[in-house]
Amino acid sequence: MQKSFWRTLVFLLVIFVAVASDQITKALAKAYLVPGETIHVVGDLFVLMYAENEGAFLGLGANLPPLVRSWVLVILPTVLLVVFIVALFLREKNPPLVHVLTMASIVGGGISNLYDRIFYDGRVIDFMNFGIGPVFRTGILNVADLWITFGAIILILLGGKSSSSSGEKNA
Template sequence: MTTKQRLVTALLGALAWIIIDQLTKVLFKQILTPSHVMSLFAGCLLLLPVYNHGAFLSLGAGMSEATRDIIFTYGVLAILMGLAGWLARSSRLGRVDVIAIACILGGGFSNLLDRYVYDGRVFDFLNVGIGQLRTGVFNVADIGITLGVALLLLGSMGRRS
């Protein structure tokens, strides 16, 4: 892929994640009330509104506000800018790598937007599992980030073989 193709593909992919994440957040903020839990698919999917001070699955929520700010705002921004720089400079990135980076950038920037708008918090509303075996509460941006990281890891494993 040319630099222009990489950048356009990543920009469009990241924008798609941001739009979908923000639209789902708007929708579920209107549907769900603070103490309300909506159960779907025999309880395998729960919808519950949570404003999370931490990262994915509330990791780091107990840190001081200053530490959370440094790590989850400025640290994440530095990582996202590093990924964008890698994307712009590396001609060796394949299509899957570019899509993976787009997923991470879109999810990361969407959650940063939440942190800016909601006083350092991210709106989460999804919880999946069976019985007592459940995930923490997360959002669509977290899915994008996780998918992107998984694609980068799988791609790097494939290149080593």
Template sequence: MKLSRRSIFILLIIILTIALDQISKVWVRAKVIAGSQSEIIGHYFTLHNVENKGAFLGMGSELSDSLRILLLLILPVLILAFVLRYIFKDKTLSNWSLFSFASIIGGGIANVFDRFVYGSVTDFWHIDLGGVFRTGIFNVADLFVTTGMIILVCVSFKKKKVS
């Protein structure tokens, strides 16, 4: 089976996203003391090593093991597979949309992998701009998922504006 340039682009973004995420997490697990906090840029940008058993901002960490498996492993795998199938089939998607969806899929796979292998997701970055902007503790996969979502929203507004 010969892969098209489009398919190679999609797979490359997904693989690159997973690789960057997993490399960063391996480094954090090996080099950063669990539960610690170090300043990268003052108290505005800090490095941590936190294991998150839940999803976004720890939501779902209190669920029973069976519910957590269903909601944080099985359901995401099904959704990621559906979206992956969609982007391979829909030939009308722009390159920005493809990049966005591939980033979201790659980040999603990377976090699901962590949940499956380690039982939790390693988070390590935190931004606090003194009340102006503050994040939870996040990782590279989260960054790709969020960036992908922001680009998708921008692309959809651009489409509506042109129509």
């Protein structure tokens, strides 16, 4: 019982940090970056540029009809976030801490981008670009995208290992 309480608290804390860090950086981007302007922070490796994305990753779905876009970019992600949360805590009584952290980062990033879509007329604020030269670059993204990406990468690297395979004992 005690272990479950702390895991839930960590889950909620990581979600809070993910949402807060994303929303604060988006507010700064909105306040200080000029649309169309490019600021090279670390040469060509890290670039700041303001964009409002009506689509998903790399603008996918931006040209969908508004009703379809709402379903694909708001309703479906909301359902998936709920499924992620339920799956994490119903699958095991005491999920491994690393699973709690990765799922919380994915959920926190997802909640923050959903917040944007709901309160900014279907748009998400993006402002960062990483890469080398003109060919090897990311799309324009935000801190929520980083939380989601890093959480997903770690989850994939874990390969769905359960707490019993990680050597942790459920109490």
